[in-house]
Amino acid sequence: MLYICIPTYNEGSTVGVLLWRIRRVFQEYSREYEIIVYDDGSTDGTREVVEPYSEVIPLTILRGDERKGYGFAIDKLVREVTRRTRYARRDGLIVMQADFTDQPEHIPELVKRFEGGADIVVANQEISSEAPVAVRRLRRFASWIQRTALTRAAEKTDPFTTFRLYRISVLRELLKVQGDKPVVTSNGWAANMELLLKAKKFARRIETVDLVPRYDVRTRDSRVRPFADALDLYRSSRKARLLGLIAGFVIATVPIAPVAGAQTSFAATSPARAKVPFGVGERMEYDVKFGAIKVGNAHMEVVALDNLRGRPAWHTAFFVQGGNFLYRVNDVYESWMDAETLSSLRFIQQLQEGGKDIERRFEIYPERSVFIQTSKKPAKEEPSVSAPLDDGSFLYFLRTIPLLVGQTYDFNRYFRPDRNPVRIRVLRKEQVKVPAGTFNAIVVQPVIKTKGIFSENGHAEVWLSDDNRHIMLQLKSKLSFGSLNLYLKSYVPSPNA
DSSP: OEEEEEEESSOTTTHHHHHHHHHHHHHHSOOOEEEEEEEESOSSSHHHHHGGGGGTSOEEEEEESSOOOHHHHHHHHHHHHHHHOSOTTTOEEEEOOSSSSSOGGGHHHHHHHHHTTOSEEEEEEOOOTTSOHHHHHHHHHHHHHHHHTSOHHHHTSOTTOSOEEEEHHHHHHHHHHHTTSOSOOOOHHHHHHHHHHHHGGGOSOEEEEEEOOOOTTOSSOOOOOHHHHHHHHHHHHHHHHHHHHHHHHHHHHSOOOOOTTOEEEOOTTOTTOOOOSOOTTOEEEEEEEETTEEEEEEEEEEEEEEEETTEEEEEEEEEEEEEOSSOEEEEEEEEEEETTTOOEEEEEEEEEETTEEEEEEEEEETTTTEEEETTSSSOOEEEOOSSOBOHHHHHHHHTTSOOOTTOEEEEOOBSSGGGOOEEEEEEEEEEEEETTEEEEEEEEEEEOSSSSTTSTTTOOEEEEESSSSOOEEEEEEEETTEEEEEEEEEEEOOTTO
16 A cells, blocks of 8 residues: 655645646556545645545545645655554555646656665655756755765765655554654754654665656745745754764664564674575565566565574565556565574465455464464464474575485475375476576476465475575466466675675
8 A cells, every 4th residue: 555645834826736747647557546645734825625535535534724844744644644554564654735837657667676675765856957946056065965964874875855765664664763753853954854764774675766846837936035944944853863872872882772563774794694685785686477477576585684582584575566457465474584594484475366365473482393473363372393494584595405306305394284294306407598587407396385376286396596596486386366476687796795
């Protein structure tokens, strides 16, 4: 679900047309969406313009009785969306202006990077000669502030632009820290910068899109106040930099004991790690076909080396998106695997298939051979195995073992004991051609006593590169309703591999 959030104040002349343009975009770009408009005490009839559109598009209107400012509106929108979402890791929040500066036709460019794994997507907007004089003056101030008062991490993106997409799980983590305190306390460009600087702490990946804002189609004068807004920017940026320096000093000088359930970045040079052919940043992208017809995309990536329950853990993710106008799939599988023992520690499935939404969360404890399905109430301990693996981590574990043609390997390592053994048959070697190129491959057949692609009835075969990396090149499965296949179209190795 994409939540399009639009803060408004006296935008009656443009907001209606903007809503209709957004509707037209999503008619051509098939994604589930909802528009949320926050009216900040408008006096020009903005509410009356917006209300009829709720009958023809998915629209919610939040109303403020008096004007409290852009920062207040952003706070309300962020809190409303995080309250509504069912799948925070899969859903996104897009902020855009109501005055035509941000173009709805650019939304697919942001979504493309979001679906590719970015947690925050920022529109880097170059100010043209068409921009109002006040905007150009403030941008000159802002450029100086960006060089002198912001951290280097913030310099890589445009911290002042409104047009952005945030993964809602990032905003949810931010709200846990903020509590009842406002998400942002600034206004205007300073509020945009403040939200980005606070949210980026919880984002694993931030990407940018170069877009040109449109000032020539606006029907009102700019509300930018160059000197006052520049002063707000400077105060906010200096405060953010000071907090960052203090945090860095504390982290560098104070020993911190691991907290149960905490998840933070782990040092990349941990001496306890098992030798593996992958690393953080590795990414594989696939075309998904039903028979000969392309129906979507998928990608696998090593997201991070986290600290989970006091131990280093590989965090991997597998995303599948696609379908047609009758049936759509949007699935995410996430696994956390002990970097020393390659045992599963956490497994999350977020499945959106047809009209069904399913979320399953498992905390797995290899040292006690138990797991807890935390998404099921009441949550209780269930027996597991001593070196457990889940659906996602099995694919990465498979890449670490030697594979000899003609051999069958049985592993009693699936975290649900009744579904063991997992059987891997090494069928043959052959050359395979996929969109990413031509490769020498080892063909294996995984069988798990479960429903789906790798079930005994799924007849799935997986082509792995015949080298020490064992990259998944191709997957073919024969199901009761047809053939579902994945073909590698690009591979990005880990910079640390």
